[in-house]
Amino acid sequence: MTSPKITVNGDRLWQSLMDLAEIGAYDDERTGLRGVNRLALTDADAAGRRRVVAWMKEAGLAVRIDQMGNIYGRREGTDPTAAPVLTGSHIDSVATAGAFDGCLGVLGGIEVVRTLNERGITTRRPIEVGIFTEEEGVRFGTDMLGSAVAAGRLTPEYAHALTDRDGHTLGGELIRTGFAGPTDVRLAPPHAYVECHIEQGPVLAENDVPVGVVTGVQGISWQEITIHGRAAHAGTTPTHLRADAGLAAAQIIVHLRSLVDSGAYGDLRATVGHLIVHPDLTNIVPARAEMTVDLRNPDDAQMARAEEALAAFLRDLENSRPGLSLTTRRMAKTAYVPFDDSVQKVIAQAADDHALEHISLLSGAGHDAQEIAALCPTAMIFVRGEYDGISHNPREYSTPEACAHGVDVLATALLRLADQD
Template structure:
């Protein structure tokens, strides 16, 4: 297939201005964004995106999960489209670039094609997946998971937020529950541009991350039950301290992750202590364990060692435990052809690049199950994300979008 010439670039000013305009919606108190899924702010961001798509001459479709598909027609409409995109929803204290760069970078691909008068054989569809973050309604990557057949649509409609509101009802309330059946679309290839959300590219002064794999993960919820007692009058040997048990598990998870470097990671995240009183020994703790690796064998080994370690810790402290697996997906190997298209684009454009493993979950990880898929990553300052201080440079965004443009257009096939 013919590759676009190295002089073809996206309009970096327009891309950056669009990102800044989207960031005005759900503006956070510390400079980031709070545009959580199926909130009024999410709805407002969707309307802005739709107006931009209309102006670019794209045909909008919306499925029953609220995912937006903006189509630029190809010269052969019967061919399956090349899809490009990410998500517009954010964490409650999120940044301006996580997900947004991928959606608006995809929009910039078709805007630039329009500017240059370039036609492609395959249609190109810019996509905004609903509820990638999972911050308001679990799980993360919800709409792409339903599309790929790994999550049940009726089930996720019933998932509730902290206020008891149901996802399906909130999606309908903001007016973005479409009529299109989920998962019916044929995908020739899917490309996602994303900030790295880690420090490697910036630390090594590299422009582009060519994502070859995605981390598999397991999420465990652990409940430790000891006995509440007075902190002052209970002898140390007599204590059944669930708080101490949690502390030892935190250290255990860290040590096990360190044994599987360089790619494995692990941490205890959400923590609850009961009764959480200054002068009562903790009788119960509930906390989550997050472990990740690009190798399934390593992930399973970490899981097994953590379970064995918890059993040993609890036996020594005379406390009980329960372990529930509350989330999991296997490691991802992205499509070799799509990965090559990204690497070739970076080389053609003269950008420094390296292979990288995505430590975070992304919509591309689910779509990879049903279509050839790959990801482009650009650096972010200090590797910081899921934080209002999340930051990238205009040059990083432009480099990522340039590579995305070339990979998408080469795959969609330029019509001479």
């Protein structure tokens, strides 16, 4: 017998989102809006974690923290031997965030538990709500870090040794903030994992539907390129005698766009999100440039071809410019991850039962779900965003109704998965 559909308290969910958004809040000069800056394991992130842990405990969840600072709140089922159904996301942010990215999945999971409690609904399997550490990868340079270690793709030793730009290690910051937990970080395989997240794109709005059933996550490649040139006087050094690191960085950016525009590498996307030159003075030719390259592709073979094309260009650039040398460092690499068909069907049926139109779509952004997919059947629910789905920006916005619809689907899907044999 199929478990019934359930509807959450949308007003309470919205209030939780707005309350959490006040932790790490700042006034954004560019947009004139209130934004969120809650980088992983900063004081703001620690304060946000403490607030959410308090909400978990108020909802009756038993809380545990692992050696990566991942947090899990557990609602027991009637069968103590059954593997749990896991949901969750992250609450760390980029430096210019809105209120929804990651947070909707965590707070939505807590709202599901509140609703089950209020209705006196028991489940066969336990339900757990997770908060994963450093999903964004902004501070320590590797995205989906907590979930990657929990799933076994990365080791805790590797993760703990990562440093931010000020030289602070992740392991040290876990201790400093009080989130170096005692629990083994390797996660026992759940029965299933469902993550609810804002879309962070325009597809749902373009199709005028409220819910997306996510089929998978495209491949992601991050690397850091350092260009070593030679500092020189801007007025006295002839152009042909310069080893200009800034010019080389510009040429790399232009070449990346040409790779995308060529169409030869499938649905490739390329972004240089960080670029800085040294000594960063008006009248000095840059001696060094540091930049990051973010490549995305839903086809692993096409991604590999694009990476090789970039590497070949870097070799040619170095060889053709006397005085230039380039080094690269891999920051992160994840392959295309398809999601489980059976979990997608549970999500789609839940949306149908709530009379919510939905479409299937691939995620362009990385999510903790792609890591947990290595452990158990996994899929995601996307919630429609406004303003072309803009994200990583204070203009990021999903309506209270859209958030409630997405978590209604999450609640019904979790209930049905938690009642499976």
